[in-house]
Amino acid sequence: MIPWKCKQCGTPNDGGACLCVGCNHIRAQRLVLTSEVTDHTLVFQVGTPVGRGGLLKAVGDDSRYASEPQFIVSPRLELGGWMVEHAASAANPTFHNGTALEHGPQPLKQGDRLSIGPKRAVLKVTIENLDSLP
Numbered sequence: 031m032i033p034w035k036c037k038q039c040g041t042p043n044d045g046g047a048c049l050c051v052g053c054n055h056i057r058a059q060r061l062v063l064t065s066e067v068t069d070h071t072l073v074f075q076v077g078t079p080v081g082r083g084g085l086l087k088a089v090g091d092d093s094r095y096a097s098e099p100q101f102i103v104s105p106r107l108e109l110g111g112w113m114v115e116h117a118a119s120a121a122n123p124t125f126h127n128g129t130a131l132e133h134g135p136q137p138l139k140q141g142d143r144l145s146i147g148p149k150r151a152v153l154k155v156t157i158e159n160l161d162s163l164p
């Protein structure tokens with residue numbers, strides 16, 4: 031990952047870190063999920079349950095495989111970034127990079143893929159940094 035310079039104190043930081051080593055400022059990140067089928071995007075800035083209704087516009091027909099909610103995304107920046115968690119009540123498994131999500135939140139990385147089962151409603155993960163200097 032590309033190193034970043036803290037907006038608050040100017041310290042250069044490691045690309046993977048969210049917490050500035052100079053001043054403990056937490057770099058804000060937003061999560062963008064892009065449908066591989068339609069190219070529609072879903073943008074998240076806060077923790078959000080994602081289900082059939084929210085997925086309908088992004089993935090179209092494949093949203094019928096989703097429960098309400100299907101998975102939860104949350105910005106756990108103190109733990110290093112955005113996380114995804116399968117909703118325990120969902121009928122179909124949520125897949126992360128081709129493997130069913132187990133219990134508990136898992137970290138999301140640039141270029142990861144989320145899907146329902148191995149190949150429905152495939153979403154590509156993009157993480158955008160909002161407040162670091164160029």
Ligand SMILES: [Zn+2]
Pocket residue numbers: 036037038039040041050051052053054055
């Ligand atoms: Zn700083």
